[in-house]
Amino acid sequence: MLDLARLRVLREVARHGSLTRAAAALSYTTSALSQQISVLEREAGARLLERHARGVRLTEAGRALLAHTERIMTELRAAESTLAAIGSGEGGRLRFGSFTTANATLMPLAVRAFLRERPGVSVELVEADRDEAVAAVAAHELDLALVYEFPAVPLVLPANVETRPLLVDALHIALPTGHRLAGSARVRLADLAGERWIQGVRRGSTLDVLPGACRQAGFEPVIAFRTDDQMTVRGLVAAGLGVALAPFLTLPATAPDLVVRPLDEPSLTRTVLTATPAQEHRLPAAAAMIEHLRSVSARLRSA
Numbered sequence: 001m002l003d004l005a006r007l008r009v010l011r012e013v014a015r016h017g018s019l020t021r022a023a024a025a026l027s028y029t030t031s032a033l034s035q036q037i038s039v040l041e042r043e044a045g046a047r048l049l050e051r052h053a054r055g056v057r058l059t060e061a062g063r064a065l066l067a068h069t070e071r072i073m074t075e076l077r078a079a080e081s082t083l084a085a086i087g088s089g090e091g092g093r094l095r096f097g098s099f100t101t102a103n104a105t106l107m108p109l110a111v112r113a114f115l116r117e118r119p120g121v122s123v124e125l126v127e128a129d130r131d132e133a134v135a136a137v138a139a140h141e142l143d144l145a146l147v148y149e150f151p152a153v154p155l156v157l158p159a160n161v162e163t164r165p166l167l168v169d170a171l172h173i174a175l176p177t178g179h180r181l182a183g184s185a186r187v188r189l190a191d192l193a194g195e196r197w198i199q200g201v202r203r204g205s206t207l208d209v210l211p212g213a214c215r216q217a218g219f220e221p222v223i224a225f226r227t228d229d230q231m232t233v234r235g236l237v238a239a240g241l242g243v244a245l246a247p248f249l250t251l252p253a254t255a256p257d258l259v260v261r262p263l264d265e266p267s268l269t270r271t272v273l274t275a276t277p278a279q280e281h282r283l284p285a286a287a288a289m290i291e292h293l294r295s296v297s298a299r300l301r302s303a
Contacts (some may be wrong), residue, residue: 006040007069009033010048014066018055056117073281077140083280089284091120095287097128097136097145102272105300107146110292116236117292121285129202129228132153137161137275144286145275146293151267153208158280163273164290167297171268174237174246182259189265191215196224198236198244206245207276213268234258249300272297 012022013033016097023033041048057064084092096105111123128136133145138158148169149155157163173187181187193214199221200206205228214221224242227233233244238257246260247270274290276282 002043002065007065008044010040010062010066011069011073012296013037013049013056014058014062016055018159019288021055027228056179061169074139074298078277078281081140081143081283082279084283086114089288090118092283092285093122093124094283094285094289095124095126095141095143096302097126097133097142099133099146099148100127100130100228101128101247102146104128104230106293106296109296109299113292113295114289118285118288121125121290121299129205131203134158134161134275137277140277140281143276143283144289146272147275148270148272149208150270152212153203155273157275160278162278162282163275163277166272166274166293167301169270169272170262171206171270172246172251172262173250174233174244174258174260176237176240176243176258178240179243179259181261186264189263189268190215190219192243193217193219195222196242197221198225198227198233198242199223200228201226202228209268212247213265217265242244 009022009026009028012025013019016022016025019028019033022028023030026033026104028036035093037049044061044065046061047059048065049056050059095112096107107125111125115121115123126136126142128142128145130147130149133142133147134155135143135156136142138161146166147155147163173181173189173192175182175187181191197210197214199210200208207209207226210221225232225236227236230250233246237244245268249272251260272291276286276290
């Protein structure tokens, strides 16, 4: 029978493309790792690796075995989650992924309240964009994630992931304090024609909504800078180097040297959702965290 520990070794070698780097990642010596691969090849009855100029790669047999290994690992993680879900939710760990703008307000407030109620739970926090988070939930690498979708860019969900809406996050416009529209109560997108824009990079960011919204308003946006880092966005806007769409969730963390105004375009919103494994694998701790997220969301909306 194939040994699970050696299958994990094969997976690391495939991930790194190098025996040396895989050995370092696993805290093995290179010779010990090579021995593990040799034993696995004997167990499998086939060569699993071949050398090339920049390291090693899987043979056809190695690729086939890796595919089975990934499925085995996913099932094992699912088994662990199922067993943990039998418990009361008062102990163990909760692996929680969240995207950047939620990390500024929504996530930390909810986690603080959760830990006051359930101090025996170890919460592991991971920053992940929405598609990474969904994939991690599907693979049972995260127990809960905050994700979002724009009306024009809906989420594509695996069958074993469930989402529930949490709040509608209206996009605002971030302007430097000296901007001609900084004193306006609300801003029309059409009034920003000719501005230099700061836009997102990843799929699911403002990359997917800004160009279309500007075209509907009658102009083509001039993209001056592309980044998904909110600190960079704030710095560029404050320096007068551009304007940017700003989610509602970022408003409590807005810097004093820029202003944020609501937009007149009601379509410029995104829905923030919770993503969890399907019901039979959902941890009680995840359900409890979702209730705290709902409570914090309600407070933020009413503030």
